[in-house]
Amino acid sequence: QVQLQESGPGLVKPSETLSLTCAVSGGSISGYYWSWIRQPPGKGLEWIGYIYYSGNTNYNPSLKSRVTISVDTSKNQFSLKLSSVTAADTAVYYCARAATSEYDYEYWGQGTLVIVSS
Amino acid sequence: DIQMTQSPSSLSASVGDRVTITCRASQSISSFLNWYQQKPGKAPKLLIYAASTLQGGVPSRFSGSGSGTDFTLTISSLQPEDFATYYCQQSYGAPGTFGGGTKVEIK
Numbered sequence: 001q002v003q004l005q006e007s008g009p010g011l012v013k014p015s016e017t018l019s020l021t022c023a024v025s026g027g028s029i030s031g032y033y034w035s036w037i038r039q040p041p042g043k044g045l046e047w048i049g050y051i052y053y054s055g056n057t058n059y060n061p062s063l064k065s066r067v068t069i070s071v072d073t074s075k076n077q078f079s080l081k082l083s084s085v086t087a088a089d090t091a092v093y094y095c096a097r098a099a100t101s102e103y104d105y106e107y108w109g110q111g112t113l114v115i116v117s118s
Numbered sequence: 119d120i121q122m123t124q125s126p127s128s129l130s131a132s133v134g135d136r137v138t139i140t141c142r143a144s145q146s147i148s149s150f151l152n153w154y155q156q157k158p159g160k161a162p163k164l165l166i167y168a169a170s171t172l173q174g175g176v177p178s179r180f181s182g183s184g185s186g187t188d189f190t191l192t193i194s195s196l197q198p199e200d201f202a203t204y205y206c207q208q209s210y211g212a213p214g215t216f217g218g219g220t221k222v223e224i225k
Binding site for chain 1: 167207208215
């Protein structure tokens with residue numbers, strides 16, 4: 001059974017960079033699209049971007065200037081960096097693996113709450 | 119970006135009721151439409167992909183239909199474990215936008 005686990009600081013200061021890692025277990029990172037999705041408290045889901053195991057990426061245009069997603073196949077993990085954060089970036093951040101396309105998320109991490117505050 | 123609009127934003131229903139949730143895309147997305155169920159404090163769960171294909175392990179009381187711009191998720195007989203928030207998501211192209219969600223509450 002594929003499992004995903006997010007990790008990273010739960011508190012980030014405004015203007016700094018949010019960094020999260022998603023560790024994948026129970027399966028290989030190869031051959032799939034891996035995404036980050038976030039959900040502000042009490043609100044809906046927002047797609048941040050994806051990375052293919054080969055390194056190809058696609059980002060939400062609304063966040064593109066601040067987002068970097070990378071993959072480390074040797075460690076079976078992928079990462080998210082979001083720069084110049086503000087309070088609006090406070091959210092639960094999920095990592096997910098797509099099933100048959102880039103966007104049908106079959107496996108999800110449990111989510112990690114990141115609060116942006118000084 | 120393709121906008122996804124769900125309706126209603128919330129509904130109250132009883133166990134055994136038939137429930138229908140609609141999702142409209144701002145442009146044609148063919149059948150590139152997914153449905154998710156999310157319970158409080160949990161990650162979303164994929165129910166249906168490609169508009170009408172049931173994800174493995176999902177009960178058959180869930181069904182999806184539609185193509186182009188208009189889609190529906192139907193729960194044929196609502197069960198206690200179905201009370202949750204449901205999201206549609208277009209998988210036609212980036213960004214993979216989600217609808218605003220429909221909260222299904224107990225009547």
